[in-house]
Amino acid sequence: MDNPSGKPPFSAIFDFSFTEFISIDLIRVLYVFAYIVAGLAMVGTVLAGFSNGFGWGLGSIIIAPVIFFIIIFIARITLEILVVLFRIAENTKETAENTRTKE
Numbered sequence: 001m002d003n004p005s006g007k008p009p010f011s012a013i014f015d016f017s018f019t020e021f022i023s024i025d026l027i028r029v030l031y032v033f034a035y036i037v038a039g040l041a042m043v044g045t046v047l048a049g050f051s052n053g054f055g056w057g058l059g060s061i062i063i064a065p066v067i068f069f070i071i072i073f074i075a076r077i078t079l080e081i082l083v084v085l086f087r088i089a090e091n092t093k094e095t096a097e098n099t100r101t102k103e
Contacts, residue, residue, distance in 0.1 A: 024086050027079050034075035042068045 042064040049060025 024083060027083055031075065031079055034072060034079075038068045038071035038075070041071060 045064040045067055046057065046060045049063075050057030
């Protein structure tokens with residue numbers, strides 16, 4: 001993971017002043033978790049379909065990838081929004097520090 005500050009990766013956990021954000025480091029983990037959840041949802045959809053009959057099973061084979069991509073799409077958009085918000089906060093902090101030092 002990118003760590004431009006040079007501090008240990010989880011040192012932000014003990015930052016009680018909340019000057020560092022740990023969320024950006026966890027985005028990759030959350031995205032992998034979303035893939036796992038989407039995969040389990042896909043398998044569950046197929047199993048549930050076949051438990052209701054062969055026709056439902058075939059239909060679930062068609063629907064399961066659609067459900068997978070919808071879950072991944074929603075997760076990706078949500079995580080990208082979080083990254084953008086945290087980067088805005090970091091850039092705003094940097095801008096504020098730069099304007100304070102020029103006085």
